Amino acid sequence: MKTQITFITVLFLSIFVLSSQNKPQEIIIIGTMHTVPKIVKNSYKPMLKFAKKYKPEAIYVESPMANDSISWEYLKNGWSNGYKTFYKLSDSLQKSFNFNEAKFNTTIHKHFKDMNDADLEYLINSFIYKRDNGNYEYYSYIKKYGIKGAQKPTRHEDGDLTYKLALSMNQKRVINIDDQQTNKEYHTAWDKCNKEGVKNGNNAANVKLNKKSYNSAIIPAIFRGLGTHTNKRKSLQQLHDMASFSYVVQDTEGCKEGRKYFDERNMRIAKNISNEVIKSKKQRNIVIIGAAHVIGLEKEFKENYPNFKVILMNDY
Template sequence: MKTLITLIIVFILSISNLSSQENQQEILIVGTMHTVPKIVKNSYKPMLRFAKKYKPEAIYVESPMANDSISWEYLKKGWSKGYQKFYKLSDSLQKTFNYNNVKFNATIGKNFSSMSDDDLDYLIKSFIYKRDNGNYELYTYLKKYGVNGSKNPTRHEDGDLTYKLALAMNHKRVINMDDQQTNKEYHLAWNKCSKESAKNGNNTANSKLYKKSYNSAILPAVFRKLGKHTNKRKSLQQLHDMASFSYVIKDTEGCKEGRKYFDERNMRMAKNIAKQILVSKKTKNIIIVGAAHVIGLEKEFKKNYPHLKVILMNEY
């Protein structure tokens, strides 16, 4: 009798564990090359096929969050001319645009193919008003290229991967998750580290690592496997090491500062993503992000959000 009871308990627990695993929220991280050269303009096609097969329920993009006032305070006069222009448009429309939430929800509820130019114009203005750059870019892309996206490669992750994926999956919104609160400080630290490293071997070590990373990508790029190569753990680690100054032979004040700001940015990006995933309850989430951030994000998720299953593109 005891044996029977034990078997029943084990069976119930196994069913419970299986159900828990099936409902576990997961994060698939895809590292991108941002803009690729013309000679390898089709590099994102295999990555798009892979992402479509995954069938994500949510797409997270490397774009500033609308409510991140600290990042926007920097970006309004920061490194990106595109973000500067977007901020000015947003600042202006927040004073003049007659936003209507009922109209917005009714318009965005339509099928992509049913949206008129007037609908798209309203949604574009609404996302500018909301300071939602990721979706402003998505609907601008939709208006320019239509529901199938650009016929010719744009050579950028947004036009060739992110927005084509969103349109194919019928996702009315992509989800912003970037953090650029200390981007200015990071670039200042980068310059400082470079100057400090002129004679201690650090710059030479960085150049060697860059050449090694570049040379190893040539052959895969020729055979349209640049995306797969970029997402190899070895490649991701090299990119992480360069961006986080982990290559240094002798640490300096500037290199330490740069590493600190890079790690903190990854930490805040992971937090932005995890908070939104937990609220959404969605199971299959894809993160499309610059490849140099993949290792850092994976580390942050595993450390601070162990209940989320983290998968890298090449390990799916």
């Protein structure tokens, strides 16, 4: 009898393990509004509640990858003052900071509650040295607000969603997956498309779509539902159409170029995510990214990475 019970137990355990191994890795995509106005400062609270309930094993963020030298070559003199400042800090510390891998590993493996200011400062400098902007921002946030996070809304996805989620999941790092290698070309094409659209109806179509998107968000925003509304497929499609110039009534050279660069950026971001998910072998993954990218990323995953189970926030 004992032999039969043992056999049955082993059989069920084997089936359970095999089933877990064959289960596809999940990627949940949350589209964000980046910074929100003061009047809707609590918009990220429902999104944080959703993300905590999902309990991700890994959190992917819209920040440049440390080893993406092409993006950083642009960003060091690019559109973002924050990235320009960070690059200068990194460039300086790479020449002067006494980075020690063993010390870094020992420090980052401490419990958050056991990290003192000196530990946090060392980790912050280490991430600057490594040119890891996402985790530099994460540990700077911890040093400023503590391990419970900011009490008042920061009105930004990082402070109100990403970092609070990471702290609640006791995750020591977020994973950078952004790509800005052709952002200069994208913005140039945007200006070109805008100039071309003055007389052919394109700009009027863009204004109409933008107004429609804005008006549809007013009532949800009043009732703290802006995040859910933004992640509706219709809203995501509108944002995608505006960012990819798919709204145009007459395609022009500038609009085609802009669409090309936008699609290629989404393609590279999807590749970055896929590489990291495969490498990590984590089952439950969350991508937190600007809402205009969600439809493009979903398309890339369906076409090129069908082994993942990709779910949009509102479809979960």
